[in-house]
Amino acid sequence: MSAPYDLNDDSVVVIIGSGAGGGTLGTQLALKGIDTVILEAGSRHETWDFINDEWDSFAQLAWKDKRRTSGDWRVSTDFPNLPAWIVKSVGGSTVHWAGASLRFQEHEFKTKTHYGEVKDANLLDWPIDLKEMEPWYAMAEDRMGVTRTNGIPGLPGNNNFKVMEAGAKKIGYKEVHTGRMAINSVPRDDRSSCLQIGFCFQGCKSGAKWSTLVAEIPKGEATGKLEVRPDSMVLRIEHDASGKVTGVVYADKDGKQHLQKARVVAVAGNSIESPRLLLNSHSSKFPDGLANSSGQVGRNYMRHTTGSVYGIFEKPVHMYRGTTMAGIIRDESRHDPARGFVGGYEFETLSLGLPFMAAFLDPGKWGGDFADAMDNYRNMAGMWIVGEDMPRADNRITLAEETDEHGMPIPDVHFDDHENDNAMRDHAYRQGSAIYEAVGAVRTIHTPPYPSTHNLGTNRMSEKAEDGVVNRYGQTHDIPNLFVSDGSQFTSGAAENPTLTIVALALRQADHIAGRMAKGEL
Numbered sequence: 001m002s003a004p005y006d007l008n009d010d011s012v013v014v015i016i017g018s019g020a021g022g023g024t025l026g027t028q029l030a031l032k033g034i035d036t037v038i039l040e041a042g043s044r045h046e047t048w049d050f051i052n053d054e055w056d057s058f059a060q061l062a063w064k065d066k067r068r069t070s071g072d073w074r075v076s077t078d079f080p081n082l083p084a085w086i087v088k089s090v091g092g093s094t095v096h097w098a099g100a101s102l103r104f105q106e107h108e109f110k111t112k113t114h115y116g117e118v119k120d121a122n123l124l125d126w127p128i129d130l131k132e133m134e135p136w137y138a139m140a141e142d143r144m145g146v147t148r149t150n151g152i153p154g155l156p157g158n159n160n161f162k163v164m165e166a167g168a169k170k171i172g173y174k175e176v177h178t179g180r181m182a183i184n185s186v187p188r189d190d191r192s193s194c195l196q197i198g199f200c201f202q203g204c205k206s207g208a209k210w211s212t213l214v215a216e217i218p219k220g221e222a223t224g225k226l227e228v229r230p231d232s233m234v235l236r237i238e239h240d241a242s243g244k245v246t247g248v249v250y251a252d253k254d255g256k257q258h259l260q261k262a263r264v265v266a267v268a269g270n271s272i273e274s275p276r277l278l279l280n281s282h283s284s285k286f287p288d289g290l291a292n293s294s295g296q297v298g299r300n301y302m303r304h305t306t307g308s309v310y311g312i313f314e315k316p317v318h319m320y321r322g323t324t325m326a327g328i329i330r331d332e333s334r335h336d337p338a339r340g341f342v343g344g345y346e347f348e349t350l351s352l353g354l355p356f357m358a359a360f361l362d363p364g365k366w367g368g369d370f371a372d373a374m375d376n377y378r379n380m381a382g383m384w385i386v387g388e389d390m391p392r393a394d395n396r397i398t399l400a401e402e403t404d405e406h407g408m409p410i411p412d413v414h415f416d417d418h419e420n421d422n423a424m425r426d427h428a429y430r431q432g433s434a435i436y437e438a439v440g441a442v443r444t445i446h447t448p449p450y451p452s453t454h455n456l457g458t459n460r461m462s463e464k465a466e467d468g469v470v471n472r473y474g475q476t477h478d479i480p481n482l483f484v485s486d487g488s489q490f491t492s493g494a495a496e497n498p499t500l501t502i503v504a505l506a507l508r509q510a511d512h513i514a515g516r517m518a519k520g521e522l
């Protein structure tokens with residue numbers, strides 16, 4: 001058989017979502033000769049369609065379906081219907097992403113062991129560790145062409161990096177460089193090197209940035225074993241009397257519903273849609289939703305402890321020129337409770353264009369301070385804080401009463417900051433200001449977290465079925481032929497940007513699924 005596949009073909013693996021997890025898994029299965037269909041809610045936009053304009057690009061690519069928020073996080077006040085800034089398009093959020101690709105540290109796989117009991121946190125050790133993940137990380141780094149691995153040189157530093165580097169070194173930080181980035185610093189994998197255009201979040205028109213859209217899916221499709229069906233929004237997963245999943249119901253772009261049969265189903269819709277789909281797939285056999293015997297589906301939503309620090313200088317910096325996130329300080333990523341919190345954080349260079357800056361610098365603010373900052377945009381340098389936040393049972397995705405155009409309940413995203421998150425953010429704000437002040441900043445600005453770009457943890461991985469949703473391979477504890485393949489598997493969030501780990505887990509999962517299929521176990 002080869003793509004396109006028939007709706008009644010029940011021998012195919014069906015993957016829901018084509019982003020970091022789903023796009024990688026689908027490609028890897030196809031490369032192993034397995035018939036695979038990816039159903040993707042968004043349309044297909046290619047590199048030449050991308051728009052180097054922030055709001056127009058957002059309108060083209062972002063997930064804008066209605067969502068609700070609750071909880072004490074600022075996002076709930078500032079952007080009540082936009083809890084997350086992620087993508088609805090073939091390639092998923094790897095189309096928007098910046099490319100920072102870091103391995104987790106050993107202790108971050110075992111937070112309960114290393115951090116102990118943290119009040120009001122739902123810490124749990126992952127059932128896997130760094131040693132087990134190392135070969136998969138190595139494979140992912142090679143696939144993605146991560147700089148500073150496999151002999152690939154680092155990217156050049158732009159002005160934004162040079163300002164951050166000078167300040168960081170002045171206050172004593174040691175591990176400062178242009179990062180491990182899945183962006184070509186030299187031509188590789190039939191894609192050009194970075195042209196320093198500076199629109200990395202808008203898709204990257206040169207193709208230098210790795211995404212499943214440009215670097216994975218075309219290889220899967222070339223095998224004839226992968227069909228990517230865009231404009232296909234999955235509404236529910238179906239199962240038989242024994243409880244095994246048998247296929248999925250999806251709506252096409254005209255709203256017409258179809259049933260695609262499947263041998264195996266893998267959910268990879270990112271950490272809000274994946275639990276929403278499992279919850280929306282409830283039935284008389286599974287009244288609380290699929291794979292939810294533990295009651296953990298939707299819980300432990302994490303988004304990283306984020307925030308930004310901007311410095312205003314007397315002379316121009318032009319932070320928006322060049323690769324957006326090629327710059328990192330790693331010294332604070334260690335676990336060192338003497339700082340007043342568990343876990344650690346990174347600083348990474350960040351710049352927003354003028355249109356986004358006006359919306360996100362201090363949401364809802366106007367007046368002298370805000371106008372002064374915007375007046376000084378040219379003279380600004382910026383960096384982002386990304387740190388480990390605490391998993392909490394009540395930070396969760398639930399179904400709201402309101403429904404979407406297909407009649408399916410929309411998700412409510414509830415998040416309260418943990419006091420550890422606040423202590424970490426305050427520490428990072430102070431250190432960030434110190435970095436810029438050390439090199440002459442006339443003013444520094446602390447910006448609250450944007451809508452979440454890192455969405456994690458709502459179908460957590462656990463050793464025991466009662467503690468989580470999936471096992472060490474992302475296979476649901478309850479249903480053997482139902483898998484979770486995206487960032488919702490994360491047991492805890494770590495200080496590092498998540499995508500390298502999502503890709504490494506997807507490569508490992510493909511190996512597992514192919515092996516089990518070959519033995520007739522799936």
Ligand SMILES: Cc1cc2nc3c(=O)[nH]c(=O)nc-3n(C[C@H](O)[C@H](O)[C@H](O)COP(=O)(O)OP(=O)(O)OC[C@H]3O[C@@H](n4cnc5c(N)ncnc54)[C@H](O)[C@@H]3O)c2cc1C
Nearest residue numbers: 017019020021041092093098099100234269486487497499
């Ligand atoms: C601006 C920005 C910058 C970022 N920078 C970095 C970075 O530098 N480093 C890093 O590690 N991470 C970064 N990230 C995060 C990274 O993009 C995500 O962690 C990663 O893409 C998540 O992978 P995923 O597979 O969980 O989901 P996604 O990549 O979001 O893919 C999910 C896909 O599923 C589809 N989908 C959802 N529901 C359904 C449904 N019901 N039916 C069919 N399809 C569905 C969606 O349309 C989407 O295409 C960034 C994100 C953004 C937005």
Ligand code: SF4
Nearest residue numbers: 194195197198200204
């Ligand atoms: S700076 Fe490099 S990675 Fe970013 S959009 Fe331009 S070419 Fe792509």
